[in-house]
Amino acid sequence: MDSILEAKNIKKSFVRLHTLENISLHLNRKEFVTILGPSGCGKSTLFSIIAGIALPDQGDVIIEGEKYTGIAGRVSFMHQKDLLLPWRNILDNVCLPLFLKGINQRQAHAEALPHFALFGLEGFEKYYPAQLSGGMRQRAALLRTFMFSQDIMLLDEPFGGLDALTRQTMQQWLMNVMEEIESSVLLITHDVDEALLLSDRVYVLSHRPAEIRKEFRVNLKRPRGLNSFAEPEYIQLKESVLACLTDRPSEE
Amino acid sequence: MKKWRNTVDHLMSAGVGVLFLFLWEMTGRLQILPAYLLPPPSRILLAMVRNADLLWQHARITLLQAVVGFAIAMLLGCLLALWLDYSPLARKTLYPYLITSQTVPIIVLAPLFAMWFGFGILPKVLIVVLVCFFPITISLMEGLATVDKELMDLMHAMDASTWQKYRWVKLPAAMPSLFSGLKISGTYSIMGAVIGEWIGGRMGLGVYMLRVRQSFATDQVFAVITVIVILSILVLKIIQLAEEKAMPWQQHDQSQEEPVDQQK
Numbered sequence: 001m002d003s004i005l006e007a008k009n010i011k012k013s014f015v016r017l018h019t020l021e022n023i024s025l026h027l028n029r030k031e032f033v034t035i036l037g038p039s040g041c042g043k044s045t046l047f048s049i050i051a052g053i054a055l056p057d058q059g060d061v062i063i064e065g066e067k068y069t070g071i072a073g074r075v076s077f078m079h080q081k082d083l084l085l086p087w088r089n090i091l092d093n094v095c096l097p098l099f100l101k102g103i104n105q106r107q108a109h110a111e112a113l114p115h116f117a118l119f120g121l122e123g124f125e126k127y128y129p130a131q132l133s134g135g136m137r138q139r140a141a142l143l144r145t146f147m148f149s150q151d152i153m154l155l156d157e158p159f160g161g162l163d164a165l166t167r168q169t170m171q172q173w174l175m176n177v178m179e180e181i182e183s184s185v186l187l188i189t190h191d192v193d194e195a196l197l198l199s200d201r202v203y204v205l206s207h208r209p210a211e212i213r214k215e216f217r218v219n220l221k222r223p224r225g226l227n228s229f230a231e232p233e234y235i236q237l238k239e240s241v242l243a244c245l246t247d248r249p250s251e252e
Numbered sequence: 253m254k255k256w257r258n259t260v261d262h263l264m265s266a267g268v269g270v271l272f273l274f275l276w277e278m279t280g281r282l283q284i285l286p287a288y289l290l291p292p293p294s295r296i297l298l299a300m301v302r303n304a305d306l307l308w309q310h311a312r313i314t315l316l317q318a319v320v321g322f323a324i325a326m327l328l329g330c331l332l333a334l335w336l337d338y339s340p341l342a343r344k345t346l347y348p349y350l351i352t353s354q355t356v357p358i359i360v361l362a363p364l365f366a367m368w369f370g371f372g373i374l375p376k377v378l379i380v381v382l383v384c385f386f387p388i389t390i391s392l393m394e395g396l397a398t399v400d401k402e403l404m405d406l407m408h409a410m411d412a413s414t415w416q417k418y419r420w421v422k423l424p425a426a427m428p429s430l431f432s433g434l435k436i437s438g439t440y441s442i443m444g445a446v447i448g449e450w451i452g453g454r455m456g457l458g459v460y461m462l463r464v465r466q467s468f469a470t471d472q473v474f475a476v477i478t479v480i481v482i483l484s485i486l487v488l489k490i491i492q493l494a495e496e497k498a499m500p501w502q503q504h505d506q507s508q509e510e511p512v513d514q515q516k
Contacts (some may be wrong), residue, residue, distance in 0.1 A: 048405070051409045052409070053405055053408045053409050072409050072410075072411050073409070073411025076409075076410075077409040079402055079406065081402060083403050085403075085420065087424040087425075087427075087501045088501075096410070096420065097410050100407075100410050100411070100412050130501065148410055
């Protein structure tokens with residue numbers, strides 16, 4: 001297996017909350033993997049640990065064979081909120097990770113501008129975030145994530161704050177973008193359709209304390225689109241994922 | 253439609269002012285109140301025009317003291333706020349004293365300052381600094397503290413240094429709060445200088461005000477008050493102008509324009 005990122009036996013408890021119980025997962029090169037779980041099961045905590053901004057009680061994060069537990073700045077991280085800086089235009093926002101690495105403004109702009117067309121932001125370089133719609137802001141946030149680290153991206157419910165229609169357009173759009181770029185992506189969502197549409201593999205998490213209940217392989221042919229929803233293979237897969245997701249342990 | 257609404261609001265507001273001035277003028281014209289107690293606006297205006305040179309001589313000194321004091325307060329206030337934000341230990345130890353210091357009325361300190369530092373410009377500037385310092389410190393501290401936590405997490409995930417976190421996120425995010433503090437301080441600064449001048453000195457609007465009051469030239473007292481108001485508004489306007497220049501993105505936030513969308 002050509003695994004680029006691996007999380008091994010991650011455990012994490014907060015004062016009175018046992019959040020993560022022995023989570024192990026891996027992400028292969030150029031693979032799109034989704035972590036699907038009920039709300040509040042600790043998915044975001046898991047991401048904070050993988051991104052290195054939180055420490056696990058136990059377990060390790062391995063990236064390209066090296067230990068990265070608690071070391072921030074290796075993978076890029078996108079939140080549900082766009083978190084664009086209101087005081088900077090879109091171009092500068094997108095370049096922020098480059099500025100933080102000490103690259104000067106002219107060079108950073110030159111590096112970012114070629115990607116504007118692919119991310120549907122061409123012509124909006126000088127706009128402030130407040131002037132753009134939610135969907136466009138999310139695309140800018142994704143481009144910023146991409147500018148930080150192109151090989152591994154963590155997306156934490158990137159479309160969770162959007163309305164249903166925009167959300168669907170964005171999913172289709174992200175799928176097309178993934179064809180163009182060579183990134184490995186780990187996505188968090190609680191939307192089964194989103195997971196199946198985008199992923200190569202899906203991990204289903206249980207309620208707190210979260211552990212991996214099952215791993216699904218999504219073999220639907222690409223490119224996938226709205227018509228994929230009608231395929232029998234899709235429907236079957238969705239049913240088993242949903243069953244796995246809603247199947248609570250008997251003591252609850 | 254909205255613009256029209258705005259104009260009506262402005263007219264209403266101006267109308268109230270005009271009506272107020274008219275009624276005030278009438279109290280004098282109809283001799284309801286004697287002019288040595290409450291001179292009508294026309295007399296005040298006349299007093300201002302006649303003494304324009306003298307008023308300007310004194311106003312210059314007051315303005316200088318206010319601006320110097322304000323600048324020092326801004327520098328000290330910002331530095332202290334940054335330090336207290338950066339170091340939790342400093343915040344915990346010093347913050348209670350900072351709050352307590354504000355319960356001491358500045359006006360009672362003024363005579364002490366005159367005793368310690370004489371009747372020159374120094375005690376006046378010090379009073380302005382003390383008056384202006386607190387609102388600036390508190391507003392910048394609050395602005396720095398209320399930055400979106402997720403945004404700071406993102407900066408952490410992108411491995412930003414402390415200086416970078418301040419430069420890109422914390423300082424710009426604190427700007428609106430800082431400017432509301434600056435506006436409060438700015439209007440206080442003129443008042444602070446005048447209070448300082450009441451204690452004694454040779455020049456300044458406060459000094460001049462005491463002189464004309466002692467000679468019962470009520471219209472001139474009012475003239476001085478008017479100048480103080482005008483100066484305060486002037487300082488406020490300059491700060492507002494700086495605010496617009498410093499935060500060009502604010503205009504877009506406030507305008508209710510429809511966000512642009514471009515679906516791929």
